[in-house]
Amino acid sequence: MIQFLLNQALKTEHALDPNMTVLNYLREHLHKTGTKEGCASGDCGACTVVIGELSTDDHGQDHLNYRSLNACLTFVASLHGKQLISVEDLKHQGQLHSVQRAMVDCHGSQCGFCTPGFVMSLFALQKNSDEADSAKEKHAQAHEALAGNLCRCTGYRPIFAAAEQACGQRQPDQFDEHKAQTITRLRAIKPVQTAELSGGDRRCLVPLTVADLADLYDAYPQARLLAGGTDLALEVTQLHRTLPVMIYVGNVADMKKIEHYDDRIEIGAATALTDCYEALSNEYPDFGQLLHRFASLQIRNQGTLGGNIANASPIGDSPPLLIALGAKIVLRKGTQSRTLALEDYFIDYRVTARQESEFIEKIIVPKADASQAFRAYKVSKRLDDDISAVCAAFRVQVDNGVVIEARMAFGGMAAIPKRAAHCEQVLIGQPWTQATVERACAALEQDFTPLSDFRASKEYRLLSAQNLLRKYFIELQTPHIETRVTAYV
Ligand SMILES: Cc1cc2nc3c(=O)[nH]c(=O)nc-3n(C[C@H](O)[C@H](O)[C@H](O)COP(=O)(O)OP(=O)(O)OC[C@H]3O[C@@H](n4cnc5c(N)ncnc54)[C@H](O)[C@@H]3O)c2cc1C
Ligand code: FES
Numbered sequence: 001m002i003q004f005l006l007n008q009a010l011k012t013e014h015a016l017d018p019n020m021t022v023l024n025y026l027r028e029h030l031h032k033t034g035t036k037e038g039c040a041s042g043d044c045g046a047c048t049v050v051i052g053e054l055s056t057d058d059h060g061q062d063h064l065n066y067r068s069l070n071a072c073l074t075f076v077a078s079l080h081g082k083q084l085i086s087v088e089d090l091k092h093q094g095q096l097h098s099v100q101r102a103m104v105d106c107h108g109s110q111c112g113f114c115t116p117g118f119v120m121s122l123f124a125l126q127k128n129s130d131e132a133d134s135a136k137e138k139h140a141q142a143h144e145a146l147a148g149n150l151c152r153c154t155g156y157r158p159i160f161a162a163a164e165q166a167c168g169q170r171q172p173d174q175f176d177e178h179k180a181q182t183i184t185r186l187r188a189i190k191p192v193q194t195a196e197l198s199g200g201d202r203r204c205l206v207p208l209t210v211a212d213l214a215d216l217y218d219a220y221p222q223a224r225l226l227a228g229g230t231d232l233a234l235e236v237t238q239l240h241r242t243l244p245v246m247i248y249v250g251n252v253a254d255m256k257k258i259e260h261y262d263d264r265i266e267i268g269a270a271t272a273l274t275d276c277y278e279a280l281s282n283e284y285p286d287f288g289q290l291l292h293r294f295a296s297l298q299i300r301n302q303g304t305l306g307g308n309i310a311n312a313s314p315i316g317d318s319p320p321l322l323i324a325l326g327a328k329i330v331l332r333k334g335t336q337s338r339t340l341a342l343e344d345y346f347i348d349y350r351v352t353a354r355q356e357s358e359f360i361e362k363i364i365v366p367k368a369d370a371s372q373a374f375r376a377y378k379v380s381k382r383l384d385d386d387i388s389a390v391c392a393a394f395r396v397q398v399d400n401g402v403v404i405e406a407r408m409a410f411g412g413m414a415a416i417p418k419r420a421a422h423c424e425q426v427l428i429g430q431p432w433t434q435a436t437v438e439r440a441c442a443a444l445e446q447d448f449t450p451l452s453d454f455r456a457s458k459e460y461r462l463l464s465a466q467n468l469l470r471k472y473f474i475e476l477q478t479p480h481i482e483t484r485v486t487a488y489v
């Protein structure tokens with residue numbers, strides 16, 4: 001059984017197909033058809049809903065956080081203990097919500113198909129906006145909030161005007177009025193033990209502790225772990241497969257923690273990408289830069305760092321950065337844990353060092369060392385919401401003009417995210433000069449034989465990798481040059 005709030009109403013579901021997405025639950029089970037299906041793959045934002053979730057601060061105070069996500073990639077079991085708000089919930093006492101009013105006033109809708117998704121992204125933006133922010137900051141936040149929503153007919157200018165209106169004159173709404181009540185209701189349904197949602201011969205288990213997760217994965221080695229679902233759900237929505245047993249890791253509190261130590265940051269594998277990248281960007285600003293280039297806000301709100309590593313995609317964005325930084329992962333199986341350098345996790349295309357019933361518990365990232373220069377670059381066809389053709393991350397340490405350490409990692413260049421061993425060898429012990437960098441660029445041809453696909457040709461990939469290394473060298477020589485986030489095909 002799972003329990004959640006559907007707006008303010010308590011919902012208890014005993015028997016539902018756990019392969020059902022929140023989109024299909026709303027539309028086909030509850031007949032709430034305001035939330036639309038455009039792509040069922042996280043690309044268009046028409047299915048955007050908002051999830052309210054309790055968080056407790058260091059003083060024991062509960063807070064209610066609202067985040068947008070894609071209902072088409074969210075399985076119903078992940079609603080357990082949360083609040084689901086869909087577009088039907090915004091109109092109150094016969095009056096449009098201020099974000100809906102702004103869309104009408106600013107002519108932000110034509111055919112209307114995309115409009116519920118935009119409205120929900122605007123609603124989440126309004127809930128998280130701060131009136132004290134400058135107009136420039138607000139525009140950047142609106143850009144960020146809406147980058148995962150596509151509109152084919154209106155054009156985005158009126159929608160940005162609606163964002164400005166909605167966040168500029170923020171009025172208290174019914175959600176503000178009911179906030180204390182919502183927190184009380186969410187506290188009342190706070191899960192206290194492993195839950196299960198089953199329907200037919202399919203089941204999804206929802207543990208709360210790492211130990212329970214380990215036990216369940218031992219008992220069901222064939223189960224698929226479900227984190228944000230932004231990859232896994234595609235197997236159902238795009239490949240039309242069924243997932244007979246899933247174990248949802250998103251309610252395991254210890255796997256959603258970010259802990260800061262003197263020399264490292266430890267990040268629970270089930271932490272949302274939004275939170276991870278924000279925490280890492282304080283230490284390494286390039287994570288903050290990449291955050292804006294990683295998928296859309298909806299995907300980053302639900303996708304996790306553990307999922308981004310575990311899926312072992314050769315074009316995942318976090319692994320090259322983490323490998324260049326020398327990050328490690330903690331793998332857990334039953335009561336046993338082992339720590340592995342992240343680069344050793346990836347063995348071959350989608351083949352990893354993870355054993356049966358073993359899962360990623362946390363990621364350990366060393367803290368910044370002022371003597372090492374870290375930079376990351378993503379090359380993709382679009383600035384927003386696009387997958388990398390090439391992703392590169394470099395960290396060199398230069399002492400008295402000589403390279404004493406080099407970690408150069410790439411995504412999109414091989415079947416796995418990988419260090420460039422030959423390139424590193426050419427650099428180490430040599431003067432940090434243009435001539436050395438040119439030799440290192442040549443060595444990249446020994447490190448990689450990239451593939452050609454619809455994102456880029458092999459020649460383009462190799463040349464991009466070499467040029468990114470040249471760019472890195474130039475940036476370190478002239479630190480005022482700031483070109484990395486604008487690199488695209
Ligand atoms: C529209 C769209 C845009 C995207 N853009 C990008 C992008 O720009 N850059 C990028 O890198 N990726 C991108 N992705 C891919 C995806 O969002 C990320 O890889 C994300 O981090 C996956 O995390 P998740 O929590 O959603 O994983 P899930 O889908 O829940 O899981 C993915 C896989 O990892 C396994 N898994 C999950 N957690 C664990 C764990 N703790 N231990 C062991 N196994 C585990 C699951 O069983 C599954 O096999 C995009 C996806 C979509 C749909
Ligand atoms: S339907 Fe397109 S993102 Fe969900």
Ligand code: FES
Nearest residue numbers: 110111112151152
């Ligand atoms: S109003 Fe038609 S797709 Fe946006």
